[in-house]
Amino acid sequence: MESLIELLLETLADLSHSEFKDLIQLLWEKADSLIPWRLFEMSDLQDAVFLMVQTFGQQSVEKIIEVLTEMKMTDLAQRLRGSSEPKKKHLDEHLSALIHKVATMAAVKELLLETLESFSYSDLKEFIWFLQFTRFQKGLPQIPLRKIRKHIVHVMVNTCGQQSMEVIKEVFMDMNRSDLVQRLSESSSALKTVKTEKHCVDKSWPALMQKVETMESVIELLLETLAALNDLKFENFKLVLSEIHHQKHSSDIPWIWFMLKDLQDTVFLMVHTYGQKSVEMTVERLKELKETDLAQRLSDCSTETKKKHSVDERRSALIHKMATIAAVKHLLLETLNDLSDEELKKFKRLLQIFFPLGTLSYISWRLSPSSNRADVVNLMMDELGQQSVEVTREVFMYMNRTDLVQKLSESSSASREKHAVDEHGAALLKRKAAMDSVGEIVLETLSCLTQRDLQKFRLLLQLTCFKKELPQMEREYTETKHKLVDQMVDKLGHQSVEVTMEVLTDMNRTDLVLRLSELSKEQEPKRRLKLEQDSSDWTKLEPEVNSTDADEAPTYSLQSAAGHFECRVSGLRWVCKGKTSFQYQFRSWEGHMERMESRQYMPAGPLMDVTVTAGKLNEVHLPHWICIDDIPDILDMFAVVHIDDCGDVVEKVSEVTPTHVKLTEPNFSTIGDIIRSIFSPKISCYMLMYYKPNTSFLKLHVYLIRQDPALEQEIAEKYREKNDETKSDLKFKKIIKHPPDQYLQTERLFSLKADDTSAKIQPEELTLRYNKQNFYEVYVKNPGSELILTLVHTHPADGEPADEPLWKCEIRADDHPESGQAEAAGSSVGAAAVSSLSAEENTVDKHLSAQMQKALTVQSDKERLLEMLEHLEKEELEKFKWLLVELKPIPKSKLEEANICNLVDLMFGAYTQHTVEVTKKVFRKMNRNDLVKKLSDTSSRSKD
Structure with missing residues (x-):
């Protein structure tokens, strides 16, 4: 088998990339769906050959010759047909060891299949029943009652590894087929044999x-x-x-x-x-x-x-x-049946917490609220076999149902020493914490792998688990590092670290082996507290913007030392332990939406192409535009998608806040947050405004879009001034106004209103959609000095006031200096005058001393806070005080009596140097992000 692998590696190395892909496509079609297409699709030559040999065994050469002939590559097919041995050349020790592992696994599969092929129908039927019991005894998952020999062998090797030889020998002994036991023993003498403990009731x-x-x-x-x-x-x-x-x-x-x-x-x-x-x-x-x-x-x-x-x-x-x-x-x-319905719910919950059965995404439907007692027992029997009894005892101990523990006790005298209930519960929690710690260090190590490296890791993990006679990971539920590590910890426990080290050694990643070794030496499990860090804990940085090509999206570059940081442009947050630099570009979701929808997801935040140029980001917090107030189980609803040439990979997030989703130890590519598309969420939006210059009238295009910078860039590009006169109708200029300060419901109708009755607005109503560049056109023939626009619900829901403004904006004449004039020339003169005045002011500024300039811009914290509170309406001020009550220190009676000045004094007395940050936090709860921004801006200037 080893010679066969070397021969295939040598021969197929002559294929071009496209020919190799065609070969893989045809081979996959002949693999009886035992290997997922994505594994072949993302594999290099070595990985593909390993998978071929695992799937087809000795028939691999015949299969490949058949495919090469179909591809009209007769010379290569003939060459392979005429070669019985590869050319003798030195193979490095690492590759030789890998080939040996693959050959061993393929040999075991082939040997088992040959043995089962000799069975009659009735023998095979009896074999399956005995096999079910043996797997039950050993606590192995049951296999479907299918009489397909290839499928039986595939499941056996995947779940038992090399131990599958011993399991099947045990079944043959139960069947009194000593001839087959002898045959397997002789055939497998070169393979490692393991004495298995005979389990019995x-x-x-x-x-x-x-x-x-x-x-x-x-x-x-x-x-x-x-x-x-x-x-x-x-x-x-x-x-x-x-x-x-x-x-x-x-x-x-x-x-x-x-x-x-x-x-x-x-x-x-x-x-x-x-x-x-x-x-x-x-x-x-x-x-x-x-x-x-x-x-x-x-x-x-x-x-x-x-x-x-x-x-x-x-x-x-x-x-x-x-x-x-x-x-x-x-x-x-x-x-x-002795449990009440409420106790059954608790039993199912504890079963998932303490004894995760395989992959949760696979079994969660069998432990759903609607699953009954029979469903739960069937699941335990299928996944845990005879261990179901011990698992049930342990859960009953934690539930303090010692009467049921007694009922399931191993002897009538219950002579076995039992833990006290509290000690037992603590032991379970301690065990779970220890497993969490194992998962953390394995995940931290695997975070350094690229997506392609991760695919190789999965393949070699299969070989290592086989060699060590450990359960295989279910490939359908290992798409991301998080899911892979969760399944490894579930199935391998503390051995996850040892197995990971061996796989990384096979990959020649000695750097990661060393890193994992150092992490695993830490005796005390890491106890990470989940601290919700609000915006004030993040140091805001302005990115350097590079835009060398007018048709290319700008690149934003950032660098930082250790700490918590936030990009002022994108809102992207990151945590690093040392000096780090990276860059990103916004990318359009267009072209990816259909694939996301096919997975029942929709975009939840901007799509960004992120590249780390130096150092490492330990955490990244991607901004999202979803209102999470009414979303249940938000961790299950949100995810992050990685998009690259190899396909899409969906990764689970570790935390969701009102503005961001968190990834620990992230890998970067084109990355964006997504959410399950089972409802129409409320989202934060932009109101973008463009006017047509050099006209006597005022024409506006007002866009209502999701808060997506890439979509904003697309619209800006559409209105970019062109030298081509045939596109003069697209020469619009931007008016910058604030966005709505509240979330808007997608798929609802909105109308734009103007206080000028002569204004014409089309369309009269507009649906807020994810994938549309929706805009209103506003036309005013003779604009005055100001125009007030208001966004309202077209059809208010029950309880919503009619015509309540969702967004209100005042457009003054100086917002559109090049339109709405009697003559276009007049606007040019006006613009020149403004430019002249601005230049004159800049000249004056240059003569001010640095000390004077600072004195003009710095305000005391109290003055800044007083100014911000004056922006609040009376009802808003009362809400501000009410929210302060929750933060304790200031007595409620004092808050109720205080005017604005007294309120500022009370806050500084209670919160001292943290007063500004407390104010920001309350403003955020009130959805007054405009005041948060103003307060942050004045704070930044005061530090200059």
Whole structure:
């Protein structure tokens, strides 16, 4: 197998990039969907060859020759056909070790598949039942009841790794197939063998043993009774049974399976699903089929003393195993029936917190509020097997239901020493905290990997887990680093660190191995407090703007030392521990919207192409424009998408604030925050305004758009002055006005009103949409000295005042100096006069001393605060005081009596040097971000 891999690597190295992609496409179509397309799509030659050999084994050469022939590359196909060995050349130790790992995994798969191929249909059926029990004993997830040999091997190797050889040997021993045990032992002598501990049900647990014996009797009784039915009657029996099952019983077993099974399989499924009630159900079904004699005999036998029937040893062993699974399942179900509905909710919640079963995105629907007790038991049995009992005990201990713990105790005397409830709960929490710590250091290490490196990490992780006989990660739920690490911690626990080190060693990333080693030496788990840092905690920086090409989006460059920073232009925030520099450009969501919608997402913030040029960003906080007040489970609703040539990767966010989403240890590409598109959210908006110059009238284009700088840039580009006279109709100039200070509901109708009755506004109403550049055109034939525009809801909802302004703006004559004049020339003269006056003022400024200039701009904190509070209406001032009450120090009675001046004095007395920051915080709660900005600006000037 190793020679085969080397041969393929050598031969396929001659393919061009496009030829390689075509080869991968055709190979993937022949892989029976066992390998997700995205793994092939993002893999290089080495990765692709490894995947081919894992999928096709020795047939890889034939498959590739077949594909090369289809591609008309007969010379390469002939060359591969004529080569039995690769050219002898020195392979570095690292690649040789990787090839050995891949070859070993492929050899095990091929060996297991060859063995199963020798089975008859009935042997394979029996093998599957024994396999289910062995996996149940070992606490391994159950596999679907499909009789596809390739699928069985694929699942076995993925979940058991190299240990799958030992698991299957154990199954063969249960089947009394010592010939196959010997065959596997001889064939696998070169492979590592591991002695496996034989799990068995504890015989000191009388309650379970009694139930197992009862289930065995039920199975034997049903087998004996139903064997009296002829083929036609048995098919009718299954039909009636399947209809009842389909209509009444909630189970993870599809009802159609009853129709496909023979007598033994049908009885096993019945007892697995219905337990002891199977006898009663069978009696009823037989009566429906007019088989009254059989029904009576079964009813009589079920009341008699149970006696073990004489069956052959192999069948008896299988019956015992099936009875054990059914007994454990129904014992758990009986115990959960003792929980109230509220306790069941708590049980499900604790099950997810302390014992995450695989990947939450996969199992969450099975632990949803609507899932019943049977759903919960089925899930535990499927995922945890016999460990379900111990898991259930631990959850009951934390719930302080010691009575139910006793019911599930391993012996009637409950001799096992139990923790006190509080100690046990603390131990569970401590274990969870320890696992969180493991996840943190692994995630911190993997954050240094690019998306392509991450794909290689996933592939090599599969090989390492196989080698160490550890569970495989489910590829469908490892798209992001967060999800991958969560699943590693869930399935590997503390071994996640060791496994990660080995994979990184295989990748030749000794730098990351060293880093992870240093992090793992820290004995105390990291306890990171989630501190909501408000805007005042961020040092605002002005970016350097580079715009070398008029048709290219400007590049914003920033650099900082260690600390918390915010870009004044984009609102992007970052945390770094050392000197860092990076740059970004705004990108358009257009071209990506359709793909986002196909994933049920919509943009939630600007799309930015970020490149770190020096140092490292430990956290990044991406701005968003969504109002989160009415959004439940915001962490589940928000995500971040990474867009590059390899495709889109959606990453979970670690925190959501009213203005930002947080990523820890981020990787950068073209990146933007997104939100589930299941509703029409409220968003923050821009009102952009352009006027047409050199006219005697006033024509405005007023845009209502989401607060997206890239969209703003697109609109600005449209109105950029062109030398081409054919585009003179696009020569508009911008008027800068403040945006709305409240969120606006998407998909609602809005109207723009003017106080000048002669103004014509089209359209009369406009829908705020995500993907539209919506604008109103305002035409005023003879504009006066000012024009007041107001944005209102076209159709106010119940409780909303009619014509309440959502945004109000005063447009003065000096906002549009080149229009609305009697003659265009007049505007030019006016503009020249303004320019002259401005130049004269600049000359005067130059003669002012630096000390005088500072004296003119600096105000005391009290004066600045007083000025800001004077902007508040009476009702707003009362709200300001009311919000201050929540912050405590100042007595409510004093606040109610204080006028503005007294209020300022009270605040400085209570909050001292933090008064300005407290004021900003209250302004934000009032959605008065305009005052926050003014206060910040005056504060910045005072520090100059």
